[in-house]
Amino acid sequence: MHEQTELSDIAVEQIEAVNAEIALEDEVKSLRTKLAYMAADFDNYKKRCQREKEEIVSSASKEIAEDIFPIIDNFQIAQATLSAADFNSQSSVTAGINMVMNDLTNALKKHGFDKIEVKVGDAFNVNMTEAMISEESNLEHGLVTRVYCCGWVQNGKLIRPAKVAVAK
16 A cells, blocks of 8 residues: 555656746747747837937927028029029139039038929929919919929928019
């Protein structure tokens, strides 16, 4: 009888060991699942941080560019005034203004900004231009009659539309 008790004690111990091993395997499986979720969450966190960083940089460069746009507008007015006054195109004033314009434009291009070039006679584009006035003109209806200032896009996104006058 003592032998039978010993055998049943050994069997109970083996069953308990197997149950403990099963419990450990379940815990390992659970921890692996948690680890996979945490790794995915961390990856999503890194992606979100990168997106937020890019948005902050884009927003900051947009704000700086919006401060620079009026300066460029004034240089364009100066260029037009010098052309209208029939200054020698090689004068140091004209050359200096052209150099500053090129430097400003190149600096903006380096940060993803591109000028929206609109000329008199171009069709009015509601997506890239803003009509400041509608005026009588010998041009066809809907064509640009005057350009007040150029527009700008940053990485394909409209930042400022070109401001124009349109033929009635």
